[in-house]
Amino acid sequence: MxxxxxxxxxxxxxxxxxxxxxxxxxxxxxxxxxxxxxxxxxxxxxxxxxxxxxxxxxxxxxxxxxxxxxxxxxxxxxxxxxxxxxxxxxxxxxxxxxxxxxxxxxxxxxxxxxxxxxxxxxxxxSVGVNLCFKLLKDMAATLGEAFDVEIVELHHNKKKDSPSGTAVRMGEIVADALDRDYNKVANYHREGMCGERTKEEIGMQTVRGGDIIGEHTVYFVGMGERIELTHRAMSxxxxxxxxxxxxxxxxxxxxxxxxxxxxxxxx
Structure with missing residues (x-):
């Protein structure tokens, strides 16, 4: 026991x-x-x-x-x-x-x-989130440099840290699969005339509100197609x-x- x-x-x-x-x-x-x-x-x-x-x-x-x-x-x-x-x-x-x-x-x-x-x-x-981690590694390695990567996470209005640890880990996995340094390519803020998006950056956006338990979506955006991997926590x-x-x-x-x-x- x-x-x-x-x-x-x-x-x-x-x-x-x-x-x-x-x-x-x-x-x-x-x-x-x-x-x-x-x-x-x-x-x-x-x-x-x-x-x-x-x-x-x-x-x-x-x-x-x-x-x-x-x-x-x-x-x-x-x-x-x-x-x-x-x-x-x-x-x-x-x-x-x-x-x-x-x-x-x-x-x-x-x-x-x-x-x-x-x-x-x-x-x-979460078992589901950790399966997503594995899938993200394979997806990023397969799609390569031809796809831009953006991550959006949503949580309740009481959450103190931002972005979530899960979102950061997703970014780290993608960056590693693409042979990038996450700490150098993560972009947490865009405002005003910030210039064109670089090919290397990984966008990280945060939403806070209500009683959302947790939702994470990773977007792989290419020319003429977009792939989204989403995990939603229901409990x-x-x-x-x-x-x-x-x-x-x-x-x-x-x-x-x-x-x-x-x-x-x-x-």
Missing amino acids: IKVAVTGAAGRMGGRIITLVTEAEGLQVAGAVEAPGNPKLGEDAGLVAGCGQLGVAITDSLEQALSGADVLIDFTWPEVTLANLGVCKKLGKTMVVGTTGLTPEQRAVVEDAAGTIPVVFAPNM RDMFARGAVRAAGWLAGKEPGLYDMQDVLGLK
């Missing part, structure tokens, strides 16, 4: 992860964490999540939550994730990181920790399901940095 601890246990995502862990074969909720001062501290994590009593109290001590756990599933904020990663590293626990918006420097910290413990780190835990459960699947997959793995492509066998 793989024992799982979950951060943000009183939140929407944490609650869904806890529920899905209870439904997954071979997994068990062993710890639940919330921020100091959260009104749900001390309450049963299962009752808060709505999946029935589990006998696991929500705590503000990650060390306590991990004392009986094998793996931590973390969907929080970059600074919190890095602090939690340090605790997992110290205690020798594996970790699934679903947090987005990490800077290159923060990603480097994750990579360093993965030299000691197994870590699954992915900008998007946050897809992220939670992917994270739970990753937690089960990590069992017995050697230290290293893995992603959902590894978990799904798409590499």
